[in-house]
Amino acid sequence: MKRKDVLILFCLLLLILTLYNSNTTTSFQHVNDASLVTIPVNSIEDFEISSNTEFTLYAISGDGSELEPWIIRDKDVYDPTADIGIYIHGTTDYFQLVNCTVRANRYDVCIEDVAPDTATVKNCTFNLSATGLGIINSLGAYVRDCLAYDCVSAGFEADNASDILYMYNEAYNCDRGFEIKSSYSADMFWCEAYDSGYDNCFHVEDSWDVAVQNCIANGAVANGIYFENCTDGYAGLNSCFDNVEHGISIWDSPNTFVELNTFVNCDLGVYDDDVEDLLSLDVQWDNTVNGEILFYGENLVDFTFSATPRPEIILVNCTNIMINGHNDFAQHTTVNILVHFSKSVIIQNCNFIDTGVALAFFNSEDFKIIGCSFTGDEMIGGMSTFSSSKGLIQYNNFHDILYAGIAVNDYSNNITIIENHFGNMYLYAISLDYETEDNYIYHNNFINCSSFYSSYGVDQGIDNFWYNETLQEGNYWDSWVSGPYDIYGSAGSQDLYPLGGIYVIPEFTISTTMISIVSLLTLLSLVVIGSRRK
Secondary structure, X not given: OOHHHHHHXXXXXXXXXXXXXXXXXXXXXXXXXXXXXXXXXXXXXXXXXXXXXXXXXXXXXXXXXXXXXXXXXXXXXEOOOOOEEEEEEOOOOOEEEEOOEEEOOOEEEEEEOOOOOOEEEEXXXXXXXXXXXXXXXXXXXEEEOOEEEOOOOEEEEEEOOEEEEEEOOEEEOOOEEEEEEOOEEEEEEOOEEEOOOOOOOEEEEOOEOOEEEOOEEEOOOOOOEEEEOOEXXXXXXXXXXXXXXXXXXXXXXXXXEEEOOEEEOOOEEEEOOOHHHHHOOEEOOOOEEOOEEOEEEEOOEEEEOOOOOOOOEEEEOOEEEEEEXXXXXXXXXXXEEEEEOOEEEEEEOOEEEOOOEEEEEEOOEOOEEEOOEEEOOOOOEEEXXXXXXXXXXXXXXXXXXXXXXXXXXXXXXXXXXXXXXXXXXOOEEEEEOOOOEOOEEEOOEEEOOOOOOOOOEEEOOEOOEOOEOOOOEOOEEOOOOOOOXXXXXXXXXXXXXXXXXXXXXXXXXXXXXXXXXXXXXXXXXXXXXXXXXX
């Protein structure tokens, strides 16, 4: 399973968080969808314009020149069986589509192969089709003050288009609010997209020089703003609220500039298998998550984090990093600490509560996670690794987590998971995915860690060990009865030496003992004081 597939699985499970999000404050009040589905009294059937002369059949004024464009106004097209409601293609005259309401099947309105800078769409409404407005193989279209809702694919789509300008448009309850594909210089300013049913509010793919600026992305089941396989993108001054995955997600998109964005109950995600592409990103220090400035660090060496609150930390190509004692990471987001291509990162004595996946390591090595707490009914996974190695996970407490305490993925190897507590997991405590190998798991306690699988662990990898052969000791499983403990998965792994009782973890024992000593001293002091008063 690839890293992106695993993250998608994590994020699908984040759907459960929408129950929380529905109780948070948002800036939108929606009209019930049913009240919007009305059949215009004077509606007409679909129509097509494929030559300049045909504009005269539908325009109320104009001559097709730049100064006097054809004006097609106040058309109510209601034809749910029609493939396209209004189809304009192959024309060279200037035209404007103004104040029209359209409902069709595949496209409400499709503008295709028209001459550069000739198309304008203003104050139109599109609904209940696959795509509201599609602009295909065209250059220089202008779309302003339009509304698209309940579209099962996209509210607004640009495909193989260039120099498209969207301003003050709104999309809601569309799978994708705005979708830009294989396009150049398509800009979205002051647009709003929310409640994207199954995908992203703003989706930009295989494109370059695309800007999303001063926009609102709210309530996406996936990401608020999403760039994939793009170049020279811009995301700035946007407000992203309550998106289940990231507020802004950058995948394999070098030279993207990110600044002055506000994230509430979501965050920033950057992903790429090429370190140079990641280093080409320009993420400014003025993006905030839940009111605090997120930290984005590149090429840091021998860096220790101060006590300054950091809701999210992203590290790229860093070495010898210490994150110690941080307890103020953002809640109800996707990732608290995201690490790429880094070495010797130590995270210790930190608390992670009610986030999607607290820690994620990509292509990193020699990391240590020590003495941390991962908890919360809304936490999907404690931590995950992708193509990472030589890690130590020790003295941590994973409990009340929905998906998995630790997920080891994508060729991750030589990770030692030792002396941790796992309790109250829904699916499993530890997952070793395909192509993982030589990982060691022993001296851990597993209590009530799955109501789904036959064991508390899953192993699909190669030569992973759930015990220490030298010590002939494995882990404590409260579901163990006798003999070796079978680990679910294609690897056929077993804990050959399950422990008969809870393993006493020194780190936790010391803390408990110190608390007991302090309590005893306090009690003795009270007794002494009381005796003196007598």
